[in-house]
Amino acid sequence: MAEYRLSDVEVGKNYKAKELDSFVSTTDVVVLSNNESQLFTEPEREYKVVDTFEGFFEHSSDDGEKYFRNKKTYIVEKV
Structure with missing residues (x-):
């Protein structure tokens, strides 16, 4: 999954779940999603x-x- 490793995400941009997964795994953040777990x-x-x-x-x-x-803390919505 190293090719998906993100050090930052930007408001207004779309990301795949696997990219967000990598971001959360390597960064001390909270992600709130509108599709629960x-x-x-x-x-x-x-x-x-x-x-x-x-x-x-x-x-x-x-x-x-x-x-x-x-x-x-980031808020994300399904696209």
């Missing part, structure tokens, strides 16, 4: 990167607090 089930399916954020808030079940996680 099926993002990587069809390697040739294309997804469009529709938005990106520098991080997100997460609720801790340990102490009930909300914490901002400074982790690049």
Whole structure:
């Protein structure tokens, strides 16, 4: 899968699931998809990167607090 290795993705561009799989495997990011857990089930399916954020808030079940996680986050949609 080395030929699909991406170091970055761009908003507005389409990528195959196998490319996003490689990106997620080699980069510390979060990817949110509109097709739930099926993002990587069809390697040739294309997804469009529709938005990106520098991080997100997460609720801790340990102490009930909300914490901002400074982790690049991408939203993708099936094409």
